[in-house]
Amino acid sequence: MPWDARDTMSLRTEFVLFASQDGANIRSLCRRFGISPATGYKWLQRWAVEGEPGLQDRPRTPHHSPNRSSDDVTALLRMAHERHERWGARKIKRWLEDQGHRMPAFSTVHNLMARHGLLPGTAPGIPATGRFEHDAPNRLWQMDFKGHFPFGGGRCHPLTLLDDHSRFSLCLTHCTDERRETVQQQLVSVFERYGLPDRMTMDNGSPWGDTTGTWTALELWLMRLGIKVGHSRPYHPQTQGKLERFHRSLKA
Known part of the structure; x- marks a missing residue:
């Protein structure tokens, strides 16, 4: 190229x-x-x-x-x-x-x-306790599906989106599948209402990530919007701990 x-x-x-x-x-x-x-x-x-x-x-x-x-x-x-x-x-x-x-x-x-405040413990937004929370809304959003279950003759795939700083639920909506096109359609509505985040974190499954290490179409779309994309470590749900707690609250 x-x-x-x-x-x-x-x-x-x-x-x-x-x-x-x-x-x-x-x-x-x-x-x-x-x-x-x-x-x-x-x-x-x-x-x-x-x-x-x-x-x-x-x-x-x-x-x-x-x-x-x-x-x-x-x-x-x-x-x-x-x-x-x-x-x-x-x-x-x-x-x-x-x-x-x-x-x-x-x-x-x-x-x-x-x-320039770039050493650990001096950079803004990194608490000394090791618990991480961004210092303002829209710095980081966490996104995932909350499983799926039978609904109206089909399946319901709840898409959840949480702001890291405020823990505000930006999106909790019913999706009929977990395809990229479906996620993008929901994200467009969220972006129009709340603006664009600096960064988004997701897990490594489809449609978010690819096990081969190549960027997915959804990742490329987000990056072209100027959003940095990150993924939780495999078998390490603490990376998206706030979203995991939100999911547990939904289940309860």
């Missing part, structure tokens, strides 16, 4: 949306989009700092800018922290190096992370 095959800006936007997802393989994405890892990281850095305007072409500037190194490293650290909020400086540094980026000394990484 070379850059000149489609509009350059739309390709850059699509690349950074995919690359910003939890667990994204940056090198694999770069191969898929026909760009070098250095180019891919450049767009990710600009996206992290400036958003979409940072993806525009800009005039060439001298290679030796006194603030560029620190700014670029900080952008990378912010991107890594967004995916791995509980990691410390040493682990973040090693992970970025494994991704192919040249990093400064550990002390520099640690100081930059401390300065």
Whole structure:
């Protein structure tokens, strides 16, 4: 998928949306989009700092800018922290190096992370007790089906959607199946009423995830809307603990 095959800006936007997802393989994405890892990281850095305007072409500037190194490293650290909020400086540094980026000394990484509130226990929204709750509505939504049961000659598949911060039930509706088209139709109604969340978490079953590690059509649709997509760890329902408690309340 070379850059000149489609509009350059739309390709850059699509690349950074995919690359910003939890667990994204940056090198694999770069191969898929026909760009070098250095180019891919450049767009990710600009996206992290400036958003979409940072993806525009800009005039060439001298290679030796006194603030560029620190700014670029900080952008990378912010991107890594967004995916791995509980990691410390040493682990973040090693992970970025494994991704192919040249990093400064550990002390520099640690100081930059401390300065920008990226160290565990200093980042906003991460309580010291280990219980996680986002600090505002629409930061994270949790979504799942609550099983299914006979209903009116067919089956009822209750679709549930919960806001992580407020525990407000955004959606509790009857669905006749668990197909992607059905879920998307319900999500459109929820988005029109409550707006778009920053992130959505689901389990790994259909239609949310794919055991092969490829993105599903539903995930791609959400990412193109600018929503980050995450999945609970297999056999670890605590990841969606608030939704699990909500389901238990429904059952009771």
